[in-house]
Each structure stands twice: as C-alpha cells, then as structure tokens.
Amino acid sequence: MGNSWYGPLADPSGNAGYAADHPPRVGFFTDTSVCIGCKACEVACKEWNALPADGPHHDQPDLLDLTATSYDNTGALGASTYRHVAFVEQTRPRAAAATVDLGMPLPANDGDATEVRWLMASDVCKHCTHAACLDVCPTGALIRTEHGTVLVQDDVCNGCGYCIPACPYGVIDQRKGSREEGGGGAFKCTMCHDRLGAGLQPACATACPTESIQFGPLDELRERAARRVETLHERGVPEARLYGHDPDDGVGGDGAFFLLLDEPEVYGLPPDPVVTTRDLPSMWRHAAAAALTVAATVAAAFLGGRR
Amino acid sequence: MSPRRVGRGERLMVPDAEFSSYYGRPILKSPTWKVPDVPLYLYLGGAAGTSACIAALADVTGRGPLRRWGRLAALTGALVSVGALVHDLGRPRRFLHMLRVLKPTSPLSVGSWILAPFGTLSGLAAASELTGIAPAVGRAAGIGAAALGPAMTTYTAVLLADTAVPAWHEAHRELPFVFAGSALAAGGGIGLAARGDVRPARRVAIAGAVLELVAGTVLERRVGFARSAYTGGRPGRLLKLARAATATGAAAAAAGGLVPGRRGRMLSLAAAALLNGGAAATRFGIFEAGVVSARDPAYTVQPQRARVEARRAGVDG
Numbered sequence: 001m002g003n004s005w006y007g008p009l010a011d012p013s014g015n016a017g018y019a020a021d022h023p024p025r026v027g028f029f030t031d032t033s034v035c036i037g038c039k040a041c042e043v044a045c046k047e048w049n050a051l052p053a054d055g056p057h058h059d060q061p062d063l064l065d066l067t068a069t070s071y072d073n074t075g076a077l078g079a080s081t082y083r084h085v086a087f088v089e090q091t092r093p094r095a096a097a098a099t100v101d102l103g104m105p106l107p108a109n110d111g112d113a114t115e116v117r118w119l120m121a122s123d124v125c126k127h128c129t130h131a132a133c134l135d136v137c138p139t140g141a142l143i144r145t146e147h148g149t150v151l152v153q154d155d156v157c158n159g160c161g162y163c164i165p166a167c168p169y170g171v172i173d174q175r176k177g178s179r180e181e182g183g184g185g186a187f188k189c190t191m192c193h194d195r196l197g198a199g200l201q202p203a204c205a206t207a208c209p210t211e212s213i214q215f216g217p218l219d220e221l222r223e224r225a226a227r228r229v230e231t232l233h234e235r236g237v238p239e240a241r242l243y244g245h246d247p248d249d250g251v252g253g254d255g256a257f258f259l260l261l262d263e264p265e266v267y268g269l270p271p272d273p274v275v276t277t278r279d280l281p282s283m284w285r286h287a288a289a290a291a292l293t294v295a296a297t298v299a300a301a302f303l304g305g306r307r
Numbered sequence: 308m309s310p311r312r313v314g315r316g317e318r319l320m321v322p323d324a325e326f327s328s329y330y331g332r333p334i335l336k337s338p339t340w341k342v343p344d345v346p347l348y349l350y351l352g353g354a355a356g357t358s359a360c361i362a363a364l365a366d367v368t369g370r371g372p373l374r375r376w377g378r379l380a381a382l383t384g385a386l387v388s389v390g391a392l393v394h395d396l397g398r399p400r401r402f403l404h405m406l407r408v409l410k411p412t413s414p415l416s417v418g419s420w421i422l423a424p425f426g427t428l429s430g431l432a433a434a435s436e437l438t439g440i441a442p443a444v445g446r447a448a449g450i451g452a453a454a455l456g457p458a459m460t461t462y463t464a465v466l467l468a469d470t471a472v473p474a475w476h477e478a479h480r481e482l483p484f485v486f487a488g489s490a491l492a493a494g495g496g497i498g499l500a501a502r503g504d505v506r507p508a509r510r511v512a513i514a515g516a517v518l519e520l521v522a523g524t525v526l527e528r529r530v531g532f533a534r535s536a537y538t539g540g541r542p543g544r545l546l547k548l549a550r551a552a553t554a555t556g557a558a559a560a561a562a563g564g565l566v567p568g569r570r571g572r573m574l575s576l577a578a579a580a581l582l583n584g585g586a587a588a589t590r591f592g593i594f595e596a597g598v599v600s601a602r603d604p605a606y607t608v609q610p611q612r613a614r615v616e617a618r619r620a621g622v623d624g
Binding site for chain 2: 005067069070075076086088132135136137138139140141156157158159160161162164165166167168169170171172173174183184185186262263265266267268269270271272273276277279280282283284286287288289290291292293294295297298299300301302
C-alpha cells in the first residue's frame with residue numbers, strides 16, 4: 001500500500017505497515033463543556049512522564065512564570081508540557097447566554113447588560129491522521145504506533161527541529177536543558193505509550209475528575225461526541241461544536257479532538273489546519289522545474305564557445 | 308460571533324487585524340533553527356550548487372581558471388553548509404542519523420542525501436584541482452557534483468515551504484525559482500572573480516539576478532495574506548536591500564564585460580560582492596519573513612478563517 005498524504009484514511013497504522021491484527025486506533029475526546037480548569041491533567045501528565053519544568057526559568061524551577069492575562073500560567077503546549085489548560089474569560093451580552101430560570105428576580109435587561117463566561121479547555125497533541133511532524137522527520141524518529149498515535153523515539157531524534165514549524169497546531173517543540181533532561185530533542189504527547197501497552201488509560205484521562213478528557217477507540221469517541229453535541233444543542237447551547245473530528249478535514253481528522261463552545265482560534269487552535277505535505281508533490285515539481293532552469297541557464301551560458 | 312477580539316496595537320503588521328486569538332499568543336511554534344546557521348546554509352548551498360555546474364562546464368570547455376575557482380567555491384560552500392547544519396542540530400553528535408533513512412516526504416532527508424554526495428564529489432574535484440593528482444577522477448567527480456548542483460540550489464526552497472509557516476508554505480510555488488535565481492546570481496558572481504575567460508559566469512550571474520528579481524516580485528504578488536511578512540519590518544528591509552544589491556550587481560556585471568582592462572575587472576569584482584551580498588540577504592529576508600509569520604497568529608488565523616467562512620457561504624448559498 002502506498003503512502004497516503006492527504007484526505008480520509010481509515011487505518012493510519014495499517015497504512016504505516018502494521019499487520020491487520022494491530023490494536024484499534026485510540027484517541028482523546030476532550031469535552032471542554034465540562035472542563036473545570038483544575039489542571040489535574042497537566043499535573044498527572046508531568047508526573048507520569050517525569051517532565052522537567054519549562055518556561056524561561058526552567059533551570060530554576062522554583063521561579064514561577066505568570067502570564068498576567070488569566071488563570072492560565074502554563075501558556076502553551078511545549079517540549080515539557082503535553083497537556084495545556086487554556087483559560088478564556090469573555091464578557092458578552094447577557095442576551096447571548098442560555099439562562100436557566102431559577103425563579104429569582106433578575107435586573108431588567110436594558111440591552112447593554114453583560115455577563116462573564118469562562119471557557120476552559122485542555123489542549124494536547126492531535127495525533128493527526130496525516131501528521132506533518134512525522135512526514136518531515138528526516139531520521140525516522142517520529143513514527144506511527146500500532147495504536148494509531150504519533151510518537152517521538154528519543155533515542156533516534158537528532159534535534160534537527162524540522163517537526164517544530166511543520167506542526168499546524170504548534171504542538172511539538174525542542175526541549176532546552178541538559179542531556180540528562182533530553183535537551184536538544186523534540187518532545188510532545190506520547191498518549192502515554194507506556195501505559196497503553198499495559199492496558200491502562202493515559203495519565204491525563206485517568207486524572208480528569210469531570211470526564212472532560214475521554215480516552216478510547218476513536219470510532220467510539222466520535223459517536224459519543226456526536227451524541228454529546230446533539231444533547232447540548234437540545235439543552236440550548238447552540239455554540240457547541242466539534243473540532244478535529246472530521247476525517248475529511250485538512251489533516252484527515254485528529255486522533256485527539258474536541259468539543260468547543262466558541263471558534264477554535266479563541267482557544268488558540270487554528271480554524272482550518274492543513275497538513276503541509278498535501279502540497280509536497282507540487283513543491284517537488286516546482287523545485288525540479290527550477291533546478292532544470294538552473295541547469296539550462298548554466299549550459300546556455302557556455303554555448304557560443306570560447307570567444 | 309466571538310466576543311474576544313484581540314487587536315495588536317503598535318505591533319500591528321497586518322491591516323484590519325480584527326481576529327480572535329488566545330491572548331495574542333502564537334498558534335504555531337517558530338522554527339528553532341538558528342540564525343545565521345540556517346540562512347547561511349541556504350545561501351552557501353545554492354552558491355556551491357551553481358559553482359559546481361560552472362566548474363564542470365568550464366572543465367569541459369577548457370577554461371582552467373574558472374574551473375579551479377568553481378571547484379574551490381563548490382567545496383567551500385558544501386563544507387560550510389554541512390558545518391552550519393551540524394551546528395544547528397540540537398544533538399550534533401547524532402548528525403549521521405540524517406542518513407539513517409531516505410524519506411521522500413522529508414525535504415531534509417532528501418536534502419541530506421543530495422548534500423552528502425555533493426560534498427564528497429566536490430571534495431574529490433577540489434582535491435584533484437589543488438594537488439594535480441588524478442585529473443580524470445577530478446573531472447568525473449566534478450561532473451557528478453554538477454549533476455547534483457541544480458538540486459542543491461532548489462531543494463532548500465522545499466525545505467522551508469514544507470512547513471506550516473504561512474509565509475513559506477503559501478510561497479511554495481515561487482520559492483524554488485527565487486532560490487534558483489539567487490543561487491545562479493551568487494555562483495555566477497563567484498565565477499566573475501576568476502581570472503581568464505569569465506564570460507559564461509557573467510551570463511549566469513546576470514540571468515540569475517534577473518530571475519531572482521522577477522521571481523521575488525511574483526512571490527510577493529501571489530503569496531496573499533502573508534505578503535506583509537515579506538514587505539514589513541526587518542524582513543522587508545532585508546529584502547529591499549537584497550533587491551538593490553542584486554540589481555546593482557547585475558548592472559556592474561554587465562558593465563564589467565564591456566569595459567576592458569583593470570577597470571572592467573574592478574567592476575566584475577564589485578559585481579561578485581554585490582550579487583553574493585544580495586543572494587545572502589534574500590535568504591536571510593525570506594527566513595525572517597517566515598519567523599514573523601509564525602509568531603503572529605494573524606497570519607495563521609485570518610486566511611484559515613476566510614477559508615472556513617467561504618466554505619460556509621458555499622454550503623448556505
């Protein structure tokens with residue numbers, strides 16, 4: 001079977017060469033409508049994976065970095081942060097909110113009344129069906145696992161950094177620090193590969209107290225997510241929508257997808273990511289044409305002999 | 308509609324930058340590639356590739372000084388390129404892992420498999436040139452390096468374009484031609500510094516400069532939303548400087564061919580310096596335009612948001 005670079009792909013592990021009896025593709029469904037922003041996932045991930053501190057003071061872990069924008073002081077996913085809880089504070093017109101009548105007297109809504117809503121969402125590597133990081137890795141350090149996830153083999157990675165700008169979600173990064181801490185290499189969520197083999201759930205999903213992070217076979221998660229969106233729509237939350245669930249999207253669907261309550265970019269997610277490798281055949285064609293131009297130009301410059 | 312609109316204030320690079328973001332934070336991770344290592348490697352690899360082509364044809368057509376100059380430039384460019392690449396690795400001791408597999412989906416893997424034999428063959432040709440030993444081997448190696456030379460000049464464009472970085476990816480059709488022109492201008496310029504008959508190098512340099520200027524203009528027209536990454540700020544200044552140097556260099560190269568004697572030679576040397584300065588500035592400018600477009604979420608969000616809205620309108624309409 002040839003490599004598929006773009007479009008729907010039912011079985012990425014099979015496509016990568018695993019025998020037909022490989023385990024089912026697993027993933028995360030992160031339902032942000034029940035996330036309480038407790039960051040248990042971040043802590044469980046750090047603990048299980050023994051991740052070092054990060055940020056500008058990574059060599060002085062006692063120094064905390066404060067973003068001074070919200071309760072989110074983690075900021076973003078990174079080489080030592082495989083789960084990141086985003087915290088969005090929005091002021092919006094009260095009319096836009098779905099309210100439950102508790103029989104309490106409410107102040108008259110004269111049209112400019114506003115309310116605050118908090119959006120919390122635990123972000124993670126998307127384990128794309130078509131993973132740009134994996135495609136561009138020159139050493140083969142990044143692989144597709146038998147579970148359909150995307151994994152960095154740290155003993156192979158030479159720290160070239162190509163995967164970092166290739167990721168359309170800005171997930172993977174190079175770790176700073178000493179060799180013992182893995183410095184120089186590229187790191188990202190492994191979906192707790194070491195737990196999967198032992199039949200355990202990833203640490204974040206295990207720790208999540210509200211089942212905002214759900215782990216399981218991807219097919220089941222997609223069905224469950226579709227039902228959840230329907231339920232929310234029925235309950236008067238029309239802004240609920242899925243993100244990354246669609247096998248027809250620019251990355252062939254994510255192994256880790258989300259239920260969001262606003263546009264993706266509000267949470268720091270790209271609205272319509274496309275795997276860069278989609279255009280690679282065109283890139284090679286243009287590069288070949290340009291290289292032929294070079295060869296022809298030099299050859300033509302030598303025509304006309306030695307005058 | 309989302310109520311969170313983050314304006315960019317005085318850091319505004321993009322007109323009408325009304326868009327949602329997560330506290331203005333970047334969505335993409337910026338390349339960790341070091342400056343000057345990587346832009347320098349882009350420039351030197353291109354110059355070396357053209358020099359190898361010029362050297363091989365100078366050899367076949369009996370232009371000794373041009374051959375010698377080209378072979379030495381090809382080797383120097385290849386050596387410094389490899390050095391810059393290894394230095395850029397997070398784990399330099401594992402540089403040989405680059406040759407662990409050959410992966411067509413990874414431009415860096417393909418590039419390593421172009422650069423490694425190119426460097427080896429250029430080394431053989433240059434060694435034969437310097438020692439006078441085994442000229443037949445030197446000629447064969449030089450022709451081998453010349454066969455890889457054109458690929459050396461353009462694979463680096465794919466290397467940049469095959470990322471999520473908006474300014475690079477959106478320019479994936481034009482970048483190879485900018486790099487090709489820039490490499491021809493640089494390699495031809497280096498050839499101009501040789502003694503003897505440098506007419507072919509002059510033609511290469513002028514044709515390359517024209518291609519570099521035209522392809523660069525086309526790139527900025529077609530790149531769409533990422534245009535301001537190329538025209539504004541430091542990358543914009545670098546690329547303006549590059550264009551000025553390249554245009555002046557091409558004029559000096561042409562004039563050097565018309566003016567006889569020592570003044571002609573001085574013009575050719577000035578052309579060599581200007582064309583190479585221009586080619587290097589082009590690579591630095593393009594590299595930095597990419598970094599600018601990765602750091603500002605506007606470049607990621609706005610074109611993607613426009614795609615989503617267009618699809619929605621298509622479905623509704």
